[in-house]
Amino acid sequence: MSTVAKETMPDAQGHFGPYGGRFVPETLMHPLQELEDAWRRASSDLDFDHEFRYYLREFCGRPTSLYFAERLTRELGGAKIYLKREDLLHTGAHKINNAIGQILLAKRMGKTRIIAETGAGQHGVATATVAAMFGMKCVIYMGAVDCERQVLNVYRMKMLGAEVVPVHAGQKTLKEAVNEAMRDWVTNVRHTHYILGTAYGAHPYPVMVRNFQRVIGDEARRQIMEKEERVPDLLIACVGGGSNAIGLFYPFLEDQSVKMVGVEAGGEGIRPERHAARFQGGSLGVLQGTRSYILQDEHGQIQGTHSVSAGLDYAAVGPEHAWLHDEGRVEYTYATDDKALKAFQTLAKLEGIIPALESSHAIAECIVRAPKMRKDALIIVNLSGRGDKDVAQAAAKLGLQMPQ
Numbered sequence: 001m002s003t004v005a006k007e008t009m010p011d012a013q014g015h016f017g018p019y020g021g022r023f024v025p026e027t028l029m030h031p032l033q034e035l036e037d038a039w040r041r042a043s044s045d046l047d048f049d050h051e052f053r054y055y056l057r058e059f060c061g062r063p064t065s066l067y068f069a070e071r072l073t074r075e076l077g078g079a080k081i082y083l084k085r086e087d088l089l090h091t092g093a094h095k096i097n098n099a100i101g102q103i104l105l106a107k108r109m110g111k112t113r114i115i116a117e118t119g120a121g122q123h124g125v126a127t128a129t130v131a132a133m134f135g136m137k138c139v140i141y142m143g144a145v146d147c148e149r150q151v152l153n154v155y156r157m158k159m160l161g162a163e164v165v166p167v168h169a170g171q172k173t174l175k176e177a178v179n180e181a182m183r184d185w186v187t188n189v190r191h192t193h194y195i196l197g198t199a200y201g202a203h204p205y206p207v208m209v210r211n212f213q214r215v216i217g218d219e220a221r222r223q224i225m226e227k228e229e230r231v232p233d234l235l236i237a238c239v240g241g242g243s244n245a246i247g248l249f250y251p252f253l254e255d256q257s258v259k260m261v262g263v264e265a266g267g268e269g270i271r272p273e274r275h276a277a278r279f280q281g282g283s284l285g286v287l288q289g290t291r292s293y294i295l296q297d298e299h300g301q302i303q304g305t306h307s308v309s310a311g312l313d314y315a316a317v318g319p320e321h322a323w324l325h326d327e328g329r330v331e332y333t334y335a336t337d338d339k340a341l342k343a344f345q346t347l348a349k350l351e352g353i354i355p356a357l358e359s360s361h362a363i364a365e366c367i368v369r370a371p372k373m374r375k376d377a378l379i380i381v382n383l384s385g386r387g388d389k390d391v392a393q394a395a396a397k398l399g400l401q402m403p404q
């Protein structure tokens with residue numbers, strides 16, 4: 001077992017071991033430093049903490065419950081399974097935790113315009129929501145392919161008053177949307193804040209987003225101690241950029257008895273361009289501001305990716321996960337599209353909860369692991385979001401017919 005001294009990570013320049021850092025054009029160095037300064041001041045300001053907790057509680061619906069999945073547990077016949085119900089939050093996923101934190105920072109910095117990238121649209125919706133709430137202008141960049149497969153979220157963002165800009169470059173998904181958002185930021189940085197949606201990008205985003213999301217793990221820890229009077233044996237979370245996973249994992253990193261598994265998108269299997277599992281065939285590289293594990297070819301060209309879930313469909317992973325992987329503190333595996341879709345149905349039918357396709361990847365791994373564990377073992381699965389946005393896509397994949 002590694003001895004991860006989490007309080008020292010990242011270092012002052014945002015490095016998690018060999019990962020992370022700040023790889024951006026010169027014009028963004030100053031705004032990133034300004035953001036870091038504002039975030040550091042806010043982090044030690046009790047008023048900021050008070051305000052952050054106020055909106056999480058009163059607007060978002062925190063704390064979310066740690067729910068005992070009784071029928072799933074019985075069906076699998078092994079470890080006792082708890083679900084951390086981030087799907088119950090306002091706007092339907094954990095993304096709102098970070099969006100609230102960052103808009104409060106933007107307000108403190110005197111910014112009046114908000115931009116963001118989005119994949120599945122959950123982060124776009126969360127950002128459009130907080131921008132509406134604080135009366136700020138909002139522009140969301142979204143890949144044209146993602147606009148198509150997440151049309152419900154496009155309408156939600158528009159209804160919230162945001163401008164949605166479809167991005168037609170390249171693969172027309174998340175990576176291209178991030179490029180466009182960064183281009184916008186360079187141009188409009190004086191009055192614009194970029195609310196990046198995951199524990200990724202140039203320093204301070206990965207550590208800042210982690211700290212806004214650690215509320216998930218802090219709550220889960222308190223709740224499992226209340227219910228079971230001990231820490232769990234296993235934590236499971238899906239990993240896109242890595243924010244819901246690090247949010248759950250971080251407060252448990254120093255509990256050596258707690259095992260952790262991050263689940264990436266296995267897509268149609270581990271073949272070039274057919275998956276988004278960065279720890280299966282990814283290599284060290286720099287993409288969109290940070291150094292991490294990246295899916296790239298031998299010339300350093302970013303490879304295409306595929307996943308049934310837009311929120312996991314990205315060629316790079318957050319730098320803290322890269323480091324936790326190398327340290328051996330967290331294990332990373334993947335679930336294929338088929339397994340995720342099966343888990344999606346299982347949770348709906350056994351527990352009355354339709355999970356996001358992203359979260360279904362974590363459920364799929366739970367279905368593999370729980371039966372092999374003792375009945376007195378405890379698992380917490382992060383249910384990062386609800387599946388309303390995925391219902392039409394899943395129905396098509398599963399061949400559901402309209403009743404005649």
Ligand SMILES: *Cc1c(COP(=O)(O)O)cnc(C)c1O
Nearest residue numbers: 122198240241242243244358385
């Ligand atoms: C965006 C999203 C993810 C993936 O992002 P992370 O930063 O890895 O958490 C996972 N689940 C849901 C529901 C999402 O909306």
